[in-house]
Amino acid sequence: MKKKSKAGIIVAIVLGVLCAAMIALCVVMFVNGSAGKLSQKSRTDKKSDFKETEEADGDDEYEGTGEDFEIVINQVATTEETTVTDYLCAESNQRELTEEDVTALQSQIVEGLPADKDIIQMVINEMYARRGYQFTDQAIQDYFNSKTWYQEVAEKTDDMNAVFESMTDVEKANVEFLQTYVQ
Numbered sequence: 001m002k003k004k005s006k007a008g009i010i011v012a013i014v015l016g017v018l019c020a021a022m023i024a025l026c027v028v029m030f031v032n033g034s035a036g037k038l039s040q041k042s043r044t045d046k047k048s049d050f051k052e053t054e055e056a057d058g059d060d061e062y063e064g065t066g067e068d069f070e071i072v073i074n075q076v077a078t079t080e081e082t083t084v085t086d087y088l089c090a091e092s093n094q095r096e097l098t099e100e101d102v103t104a105l106q107s108q109i110v111e112g113l114p115a116d117k118d119i120i121q122m123v124i125n126e127m128y129a130r131r132g133y134q135f136t137d138q139a140i141q142d143y144f145n146s147k148t149w150y151q152e153v154a155e156k157t158d159d160m161n162a163v164f165e166s167m168t169d170v171e172k173a174n175v176e177f178l179q180t181y182v183q
Contacts, residue, residue, distance in 0.1 A: 086147050089123045093130060097174050102181050112146075114139035120181045127171055132156040133163045 089097070089105060105119050113122055117140065125133075125140055132153045135141040144150040157163060164172065 087149070088119065088126050092123060092127050092174050093168065093171050096170055097177060102178070106181075112143070114143050118182060120178050124175055124178050124182070127167070127175055128160065128163050129153075131163045131166050131171075133160060134158045 088110065089101070091097075102120065105123060108119065110119060110122075113119065114137075122140075122143075125135065125144070129135075129144040129147075129150050130153070132155050134156045135144065136158065164175065167175070
């Protein structure tokens, strides 16, 4: 009878160890799966941190971390009252751009840019154009003249320094950052 009870104890211990291993495996899989889903969810939900407001004076409100944007090129968004069209980098006046943004911009093929104009330089030009800068290069000026948002800029000037001084700290930082990528 002692042999049966020893065998039963050994079987019970082996089964207990197997059950504990299965529970541990399930816990590890659950934690890893949950963490992956949480981080994936937080990445996709971040886009909702941006609150878009109508541009009355060129200032947009932004609530977020600055890591929750995508670069969207040549996309047309319409609202009932206004149409915002064809920004090369729509958020360049709202948050500081990153190396990832530059990479995304450089990988895009944008139709309609002036011949032999670098996309990064054109984003810088766009930031100046938003503030009403008039370009001496006719091809660049013609490009911005074709944009509805540029046509709506009331006052225009050819004083680049005055335009730079009128920019927000974010815009100035983006101009300086992007200039390091101009070829």
